Amino acid sequence: MRVSPMFLTGFSLVLVWGLIALAAPLLATHDPYAIDFEAILQAPGPAHWFGTDNVGRDTYSRVVFGARLALYIGLLGVIAPMLIGMTIGLLAGYFGGWVDTLAMRLLDITVPFPFFVLVLAIVAVLGPGIENYFIALALVGWVGYARLARAEAVVLRQAEFVLAARTMGFSHGYILLRHVLPNALSPIVVYMMTDVTLVILFGAALGFLGMGVSPPAAEWGVMIAEGQSYIATAWWISFFPGLAMVALGVGFALIGDGLARMLRIER
Amino acid sequence: MKTLRYILLRLLQAVPVLLGVSIVTFALMVATPGDPIRLLVGDRATPETIALIRDRYGLDDPILAQYVTYLRNLLQGDLGASLRYRVPVSQLIAQHYPVTLFLVIYTIVLTLPPVIALSVWSARRQSGVADQVIRLLGVVGLAVPVFWLALLFARFFGVTLGWFPVSGFGNSFGEHLLHLFLPALSTMIWVVPILVRNLRSALLDEMNRDYVLTGLSKGLGERQVFRTHVFPNSILPTLNLFAVIVAYLLGGSVIVETVYAVPGMGKLMVESILARDYFVVQGATLVFALTTILVMLAVDLLSTAIDPRLSP
Numbered sequence: 344m345r346v347s348p349m350f351l352t353g354f355s356l357v358l359v360w361g362l363i364a365l366a367a368p369l370l371a372t373h374d375p376y377a378i379d380f381e382a383i384l385q386a387p388g389p390a391h392w393f394g395t396d397n398v399g400r401d402t403y404s405r406v407v408f409g410a411r412l413a414l415y416i417g418l419l420g421v422i423a424p425m426l427i428g429m430t431i432g433l434l435a436g437y438f439g440g441w442v443d444t445l446a447m448r449l450l451d452i453t454v455p456f457p458f459f460v461l462v463l464a465i466v467a468v469l470g471p472g473i474e475n476y477f478i479a480l481a482l483v484g485w486v487g488y489a490r491l492a493r494a495e496a497v498v499l500r501q502a503e504f505v506l507a508a509r510t511m512g513f514s515h516g517y518i519l520l521r522h523v524l525p526n527a528l529s530p531i532v533v534y535m536m537t538d539v540t541l542v543i544l545f546g547a548a549l550g551f552l553g554m555g556v557s558p559p560a561a562e563w564g565v566m567i568a569e570g571q572s573y574i575a576t577a578w579w580i581s582f583f584p585g586l587a588m589v590a591l592g593v594g595f596a597l598i599g600d601g602l603a604r605m606l607r608i609e610r
Numbered sequence: 611m612k613t614l615r616y617i618l619l620r621l622l623q624a625v626p627v628l629l630g631v632s633i634v635t636f637a638l639m640v641a642t643p644g645d646p647i648r649l650l651v652g653d654r655a656t657p658e659t660i661a662l663i664r665d666r667y668g669l670d671d672p673i674l675a676q677y678v679t680y681l682r683n684l685l686q687g688d689l690g691a692s693l694r695y696r697v698p699v700s701q702l703i704a705q706h707y708p709v710t711l712f713l714v715i716y717t718i719v720l721t722l723p724p725v726i727a728l729s730v731w732s733a734r735r736q737s738g739v740a741d742q743v744i745r746l747l748g749v750v751g752l753a754v755p756v757f758w759l760a761l762l763f764a765r766f767f768g769v770t771l772g773w774f775p776v777s778g779f780g781n782s783f784g785e786h787l788l789h790l791f792l793p794a795l796s797t798m799i800w801v802v803p804i805l806v807r808n809l810r811s812a813l814l815d816e817m818n819r820d821y822v823l824t825g826l827s828k829g830l831g832e833r834q835v836f837r838t839h840v841f842p843n844s845i846l847p848t849l850n851l852f853a854v855i856v857a858y859l860l861g862g863s864v865i866v867e868t869v870y871a872v873p874g875m876g877k878l879m880v881e882s883i884l885a886r887d888y889f890v891v892q893g894a895t896l897v898f899a900l901t902t903i904l905v906m907l908a909v910d911l912l913s914t915a916i917d918p919r920l921s922p
Contacts, residue, residue, distance in 0.1 A: 452630030457861035467883040585758030592753025
């Protein structure tokens with residue numbers, strides 16, 4: 344299998360971000376939370392590479408520390424939806440019958456809701472905060488995984504090696520875990536990479552709207568919101584966190600895109 | 611007659627989905643902490659008043675009976691009342707819905723030309739330079755935060771160049787177009803890559819069909835085959851994506867309307883969440899879902915009109 348250049352680029356990008364997040368205290372030039380009224384709204388320069396915000400915090404240091412939160416949200420946020428969706432999808436596709444019907448009706452109900460609207464509504468009920476965002480994701484985000492896993496399981500159920508395993512007397516659980524799951528995994532992993540990007544984006548959007556991570560946290564969405572009132576004069580407060588988000592999101596999206604090509608899921 | 615029966619059938623099939631959607635919004639309400647009625651009437655209300663309203667919304671009944679009451683109220687268009695504005699939720703929605711509808715349709719109109727041009731271009735030269743660049747742009751488009759892009763657009767096109775207003779909705783059709791241009795442009799960035807990817811792969815599928823070879827062998831030019839056979843056949847798979855896209859756009863409207871202070875459903879929803887105006891949040895969620903269901907229905911019917919083989 345030839346490693347796609349897109350995959351490599353994406354992988355390197357994410358790796359770099361991972362290192363930045365780990366080494367944030369070393370890379371940061373200032374304390375990301377230190378308020379300095381002597382240095383308010385300073386333009387990017389040698390003292391403050393990405394400038395400072397309205398209370399004199401160093402934007403560069405905040406962006407660096409923000410990588411921790413973004414990776415934490417993105418990587419942790421996809422786990423529950425993936426596990427739930429994969430389980431439901433595999434069971435539905437493999438067993439068919441009423442299990443399948445029930446799962447499909449559940450899917451039908453979630454489809455009409457715009458994803459972000461439903462996440463917002465759930466967060467509205469549970470209250471703002473990142474934990475509640477994770478709960479909302481688990482309740483809503485499994486749908487995409489379930490659909491993919493089901494489509495694979497429906498085909499694999501009739502594969503010869505599965506039938507062979509059945510006639511040899513292996514249990515359904517064993518077959519699902521050892522034969523169906525590994526063969527159904529590739530589209531799910533590809534989807535997961537795109538999903539990480541979306542989970543990071545929506546998490547930041549929540550922070551932006553004041554319903555995610557709460558200020559003064561160095562979270563990119565929160566930072567963009569803080570710079571909103573100063574966008575006409577001090578553009579750098581909002582600009583750099585957003586740019587960081589694009590760079591991280593592109594990394595995961597490239598991994599997904601490269602994998603899709605390497606695994607021949609998409610041309 | 612057959613068509614009418616088919617339409618009725620589709621409408622009937624939508625009923626379970628509608629019920630499911632109403633269960634979800636009902637569950638949102640039940641899960642809400644605190645007593646919404648207490649919030650609704652304020653602290654000075656007499657216990658009798660509270661009891662009266664609780665009775666009207668059936669809040670002391672068993673949960674199943676509560677749901678039935680909720681459903682009955684829904685069917686009569688009663689979505690509860692706004693705690694903030696002291697008006698029926700349906701009235702608020704009637705005020706804000708047209709704005710979002712305008713924004714969504716506007717965005718779609720702006721989206722179609724680039725989507726068609728880009729996907730045709732990249733499909734005809736598969737793996738060429740253009741295809742690679744468009745693919746890369748798609749990846750970037752996926753990762754760009756809409757609210758950030760909206761802010762930058764507002765700053766650049768609105769403040770620096772002064773070409774477009776950066777907030778509000780305007781009072782005439784022309785002003786609407788002008789006010790909503792930047793919001794529509796910001797949301798577009800999100801949808802164009804998804805649509806291009808799908809139309810491109812549909813085009814590639816169709817280009818490998820036998821009829822293309824037939825067309826070429828009977829002497830039709832490559833262009834002619836593409837225009838009269840490949841392209842029309844690729845529309846259908848993309849049309850099916852339309853409902854998903856509308857759902858995307860509605861979700862995006864929440865963010866974009868907030869940035870540009872557009873008085874639509876999205877802004878209403880965000881403000882209501884922040885103000886803990888639960889009935890409005892619930893009503894808005896329901897209306898968003900209903901819109902998607904209607905679009906899905908329309909797409910289904912349109913698909914069968916285009917390709918009668920799809921109807922049973």
